[in-house]
Amino acid sequence: MVRTHALSLLGEPALPPGFPHWPWVNPDAPKGGEIALTAIGSFDSFNPFVLRGTAAVGIGNLYDRLTRTSADEAATDYGHLAETIELSADRLTIAYELREGARWHDGRPITAEDVVWTFETLRQHGRPFYRAYWADVAEVKADGPRRVVYRLRTAQNRELPQIIGQMYVLPKHWWEGRDFARPSLDIPLGSGPYRIERFEPGRTIVYRRVEDYWARDLNTMRGTANWDRIRYEYFRDNTVALEAFKAGQIDFRTENVAKDWATAYDFPAARRGLVRLEEIRHEIPTGMQCFAVNLRRPLFRDARVRRALIEVFDFEWMNANLFYGAYTRTTSYFSNSELASSGLPEGREREILEGFRGRIPEEVFTEEYRLPVTDGSGSNRDALRRALRLLREAGWTVRDRRLVNAEGRPFEFEILLSSPSFERVALPYREWLERLGMSVQVRTVDPAQYQKRIESFDYDMTVEVIPQSLSPGNEQRDFFTCAKVEEPGSRNVAGICDPVIDELVELVIAAPDRAELVARTRALDRVLLWHNFVVPHWHIQSFRVAYWDKFGRPPRNPRYDLGLDSWWVERGREGAVEEGRRAAAEPQRR
Structure with a gap:
């Protein structure tokens, strides 16, 4: 040993x-x-x-x-x-x-x-x-x-x-004596740096630092867990949460909406320097954010149909008109890392893929996987023509401006969302899909209902984030394998089931060294891409953070995390910020 x-x-x-x-x-x-x-x-x-x-x-x-x-x-x-x-x-x-x-x-x-x-x-x-x-x-x-x-x-x-x-x-x-499988609001016993001090169900929870925490002086804890209290306030949606931040009810937020980052932070406290805006670079693999179709639905089982859904998604128009040019298109399940496939397979990666020849798309060996690129003008006719051709090959035709199959059944589905902020992405996409003759509904539900529907696979298409690390392994089973397709609550949201992918996942898990892990992961990535399971979105290589200027922070951030637990409250600044909050609220009271 x-x-x-x-x-x-x-x-x-x-x-x-x-x-x-x-x-x-x-x-x-x-x-x-x-x-x-x-x-x-x-x-x-x-x-x-x-x-x-x-x-x-x-x-x-x-x-x-x-x-x-x-x-x-x-x-x-x-x-x-x-x-x-x-x-x-x-x-x-x-x-x-x-x-x-x-x-x-x-x-x-x-x-x-x-x-x-x-x-x-x-x-x-x-x-x-x-x-x-x-x-x-x-x-x-x-x-x-x-x-x-x-x-x-x-x-x-x-x-x-x-x-x-x-x-x-x-x-x-x-x-002992409690039902572990049952949700409960009994305050649990822990051992960590915080305990629950108080809460209002569904609205507020406050964690209090444990003064005599057993590990407070360990090297793995020193300089972290610096707040006496961590308070979480719950809001209906991100728009309300942003207004609460601007009013001084919230101290810190990460901004995930490019439009808000570009336009929503011009308010009095920010102009006076009481609120700071920063983009903090990181080296975190950004994984795959996407529109994921539910392959459990017969509508999406033909790869040509799925590619048609990809063809009409105009990222360049969205990036210019919705995102202020902030994002990079995601072209890999392992984006922003050396694990991402690119070009044509070579060397060890090609050797791995040769073992599956005849069981994977032949294009894997002959073509670089590419997503469609437009000029961003919104005139996406070439993509529409490509999509219609694919749909015809899959047995769909346009009759009376409706896309129908041989039995006359219309191509219709629902995009399920958990946040209104994503409607501005889903609605243009719906418009492009309707140009093909599809009937598409966009439905936003509350987070609890969304979670229940996702866990029971009750959706046609939804927004999914498949996170990745620099060391992919066992979690890939939950994302991509046949065993998880019908298991409620699994993270195989797309319903992917392919024996080759199962085998590639096991190869990734069993990789004996770093070089082999990289080659096997790139092979897995390439096969996933060529099946067109998802409509890839975008990523960014920095944290966009906004915070009231009462915090101190270390001179640098860790490479793979924001490191917020190593920040602290600067007492001298805290008073000035509170005064600024009161001054900002004064005109509203008058």
Whole structure:
């Protein structure tokens, strides 16, 4: 067994044993103050680990994990609850030794039994994601009060030891006598840096910093969790939340709407310098945001139909007219990373794909996958002609300005949204689709209803975000494999089921080294693209943040995260900002 303080998929961890703190934090950051943040929708549960209910945001603040992921390294986890990690030479056994002194908020020690109970409970009663993520774990047991041992089914799943360590650990004794599968507003017992101080169901939740938090001086926590209170205020939609920020009710927000970033922040407090606007660059893989069709619906099972939906999506017009030129078109499921495929397959990637020749589109070997590009004028006739040709090949024709099949059934479907802010994208898209003779409805529902419909696959098309990391692995099963197509709550939103993709996902999970992981992921990416499962959207390589100028922050951000938990309240600024808020509100009162 190799005994270590950290695990990395990219060689040796960058930080040595006993490192003092994360490189990007201020270890002497002052504690205190409050940060008020935004949440959209509502909540009726404090259990985010099950399908039922809508969990409050921020619940992760209550719990600790065996390890913490470095936001400055691509794939490295350092011991947190676990003081040491032991990995056997054959990579079939991993053991975590818990820190002496780790305890729950009620003072009871965190034990190996808690870890075992959490793992088994999440796998049995938790979201389907956990069963896919940990499918290669054969057994877990407590080998003493502070030692947990996992036995794995295969040594090929290289990331599994790390993702096991990323599990939130829950208190077995608190959950005894409670139904884990039921949503509940009982304030849960945790061990993390915050506890729930107060809440109004569906409206507000406030987390209070735990003064005697057992890990407050650990190197994985020093310089973070600096707020005394974290308050989340819930709003009906993003438009109302933005107005609340401008009125000073909210301290900090990230802006995801390009139009609002360009036009909505010219208000008195911003002009007076009381509100700061910044674009903070990052190196995070941006994954795939898209319109995803539901392949469980017969309407979308023909790849030619799906390509027609792609052809008429005029990104260039949208970027110029809706997004102020802020975005880059997404052309990969692994965008903004070395894992994205491009050009024609070469070298090892081509070797992998040759093994599937005859079972994947032949164009994979002969053509670079390309999305249509327009001049942005809104006159997209060439794309309409290409789309109509594809639809005719798939058996659809236009009769009396309606697209119908051989039986005369119209081509009609619904685009399901959870936020009104996305209607400005969906409505032009609907117009372009209707030029083909399709009948398209755009429907926006509240977040709770949206979540229920997504989990039960009750939609035709919706907006989906498939996140990716620099180390793809077990989560790909939940995104893309046949086993997850009919499992309620899975993240296979598109309903993708293809034996080749299943095999490629397993190859990615079993990649023995970085070079092979890159080649196998690019092969998976290329096959996914050529099936035209989704209508790709766009991405941006920076965080757009707006905040009232009462915060201090470290000199730099980590490469793969915003690092907001390392910011703090500057007492001297807090008073000036409060005065500015009152002055800004004064004209309204008069």
